[in-house]
Amino acid sequence: MERNLTCILCPRGCTLNVTVDGDNVFVTGNSCPRGRYYGEEEVVSPKRTVTSIVRVSNREDVMVSVKTETPVAKSDIFTVMDKIRNASVTAPVKVGDVILTDVCGSNIIATKNID
Amino acid sequence: MENHDIVIIGGGPAGMAAAVAAFDSGIKDVVIIDREKEVGGILRQCIHNGFGLHKLGKELTGPEYAHHYQLEVEKRGITVCADTTVLSVTPDKVVTATNTCGILKLQAKAVILAMGCRERSRGALNIPGTRPSGVFSAGCAQKLINCEGYSVGKKVVILGSGDIGLIMARRMSLEGASVEAVCEIMPYSGGLTRNIVQCLEDYGIPLYLNTTVAEIHGNERLTGVTIAEVDERRQVKPETKRYISCDTLLLSVGLIPENELTRGAGIGIDPITGGAVVDENRMTDVSGIFACGNVLQVHDLVDYVSDEAEIAGKGAANYVKGLDRAENRVKAVAGNGVRYVLPQRVNTRGGDTDIFLRVTAPFGKVKFTVKSGDTVIATAVKLRATPGEMEKITLKAAKLRDVDGDIRVDLEEM
Numbered sequence: 290m291e292r293n294l295t296c297i298l299c300p301r302g303c304t305l306n307v308t309v310d311g312d313n314v315f316v317t318g319n320s321c322p323r324g325r326y327y328g329e330e331e332v333v334s335p336k337r338t339v340t341s342i343v344r345v346s347n348r349e350d351v352m353v354s355v356k357t358e359t360p361v362a363k364s365d366i367f368t369v370m371d372k373i374r375n376a377s378v379t380a381p382v383k384v385g386d387v388i389l390t391d392v393c394g395s396n397i398i399a400t401k402n403i404d
Numbered sequence: 405m406e407n408h409d410i411v412i413i414g415g416g417p418a419g420m421a422a423a424v425a426a427f428d429s430g431i432k433d434v435v436i437i438d439r440e441k442e443v444g445g446i447l448r449q450c451i452h453n454g455f456g457l458h459k460l461g462k463e464l465t466g467p468e469y470a471h472h473y474q475l476e477v478e479k480r481g482i483t484v485c486a487d488t489t490v491l492s493v494t495p496d497k498v499v500t501a502t503n504t505c506g507i508l509k510l511q512a513k514a515v516i517l518a519m520g521c522r523e524r525s526r527g528a529l530n531i532p533g534t535r536p537s538g539v540f541s542a543g544c545a546q547k548l549i550n551c552e553g554y555s556v557g558k559k560v561v562i563l564g565s566g567d568i569g570l571i572m573a574r575r576m577s578l579e580g581a582s583v584e585a586v587c588e589i590m591p592y593s594g595g596l597t598r599n600i601v602q603c604l605e606d607y608g609i610p611l612y613l614n615t616t617v618a619e620i621h622g623n624e625r626l627t628g629v630t631i632a633e634v635d636e637r638r639q640v641k642p643e644t645k646r647y648i649s650c651d652t653l654l655l656s657v658g659l660i661p662e663n664e665l666t667r668g669a670g671i672g673i674d675p676i677t678g679g680a681v682v683d684e685n686r687m688t689d690v691s692g693i694f695a696c697g698n699v700l701q702v703h704d705l706v707d708y709v710s711d712e713a714e715i716a717g718k719g720a721a722n723y724v725k726g727l728d729r730a731e732n733r734v735k736a737v738a739g740n741g742v743r744y745v746l747p748q749r750v751n752t753r754g755g756d757t758d759i760f761l762r763v764t765a766p767f768g769k770v771k772f773t774v775k776s777g778d779t780v781i782a783t784a785v786k787l788r789a790t791p792g793e794m795e796k797i798t799l800k801a802a803k804l805r806d807v808d809g810d811i812r813v814d815l816e817e818m
Contacts, residue, residue: 294601295597295598295600295601296598297598297601297602298457298463298598299454299457299458299598300454300457300458300596300598300704300705300793302596302597302598302601337602337606338453338463339578340451340452340453340465341451341578341579342451342549342550342553344553350552350553351553352550352551352552352553354451354465354466354467354550355451356451356453356465363606366578367578370578370579370580384467384468384471400451400464400465400467400468400471401448401467401468401471402471
């Protein structure tokens with residue numbers, strides 16, 4: 290199997306050619322080692338970082354931005370979103386605070402300070 | 405009247421990076437003025453990831469990138485005057501601002517303009533139809549959703565495929581909305597390829613090129629839009645009109661550098677960039693007033709905003725110290741295939757100088773040639789070049805020394 294992909298890891302957006310031959314995956318067109326890793330993973334089990342917001346229950350109209358600490362399987366994105374949508378948090382919140390643990394294999398962490 | 409060495413207008417990524425660079429260049433009396441309650445600027449609503457890979461070597465979300473610089477500003481004890489709106493800047497660097505305490509007047513030795521940009525609105529496009537609610541600029545919808553927690557709509561059409569439009573297509577999908585279409589009047593997307601992949605293809609959202617919104621329907625709330633293909637002259641082809649039912653239309657149709665204060669100070673504006681004309685230190689044609697970030701030229705990457713702001717911050721610090729009175733500047737102008745070049749004036753007796761440019765249309769492999777008269781100063785080969793991605797070419801100090809006329813950048817397809 291052969292696939293042409295655009296690497297999404299950085300704005301350079303290299304065009305990757307990925308060939309799968311049994312258990313072996315060959316990537317060409319990448320400009321950095323991260324691109325090779327992305328190409329390999331994208332054809333086997335694609336992953337994405339999910340970012341969203343969680344309501345701060347003790348502040349009026351204030352949301353804290355959050356992200357998955359590590360990328361999650363692309364097929365789990367909407368499961369992750371459901372969990373995030375139903376969560377709430379109490380201020381103060383600091384960047385890096387864990388909001389939810391182990392959602393589809395990743396913690397959900399805050400990306401903003403709320404005093 | 406308060407006296408300060410450097411006053412920075414705007415506390416977004418440009419203002420913060422400029423403040424840090426000015427401080428680290430030895431000028432400790434730096435004040436940042438921002439009209440919002442918190443610094444961070446547009447990054448506060450850009451909750452998606454992909455920031456900082458170039459500049460900080462890690463992948464951050466917008467708020468995290470802002471937080472990084474906010475900590476750097478705090479660590480240096482730089483004064484931030486938040487919730488304060490600047491009303492005017494004079495050529496002799498008096499900054500007048502207002503906040504709940506009244507009117508402030510600050511006399512600066514140098515001013516750095518870092519006010520960012522604003523979105524082009526429906527009014528600028530002359531889209532026919534009614535004026536229902538449900539028509540938002542993409543950045544406005546982004547703020548409502550990401551900062552204030554509102555849901556703006558359930559069935560969405562997006563006009564414009566710049567990065568904000570693409571990011572919002574994904575964001576609306578994640579929030580459970582159905583994004584029916586992204587329409588782009590040009591034959592190519594103005595956004596980064598990676599955003600077409602991860603924001604549209606990942607969610608199965610169609611991108612229609614050479615297509616625009618021809619009419620807006622609905623009385624109270626938007627009920628639908630008519631989309632249509634356009635010809636080479638970007639005129640609607642009536643036979644291609646079709647109706648899409650939707651309750652929300654997001655406009656991602658361009659950003660305009662917010663230069664009202666700049667014009668008020670009598671600073672010269674480049675009609676192409678919409679920002680000030682600057683030299684290699686990002687100083688405008690009014691001595692001691694500098695500009696950086698999206699108020700100078702609309703950037704695609706915040707990392708490059710920070711780089712540009714560091715140049716301006718260092719330039720302003722050197723200006724305050726009485727260094728840099730270069731008088732050997734030549735013009736840098738855009739040639740074939742190049743839309744604009746920045747900085748527009750370059751010191752030929754300085755160090756290595758990076759010039760930034762955008763191309764006029766998408767190209768495959770191209771060669772850029774930087775010349776003064778018949779002398780070649782630099783060349784650069786790129787595998788592809790698109791208007792959505794800013795290009796950088798380094799001019800070596802040794803080559804610049806031989807230059808005594810205008811510099812011109814041309815593109816040649818290979």
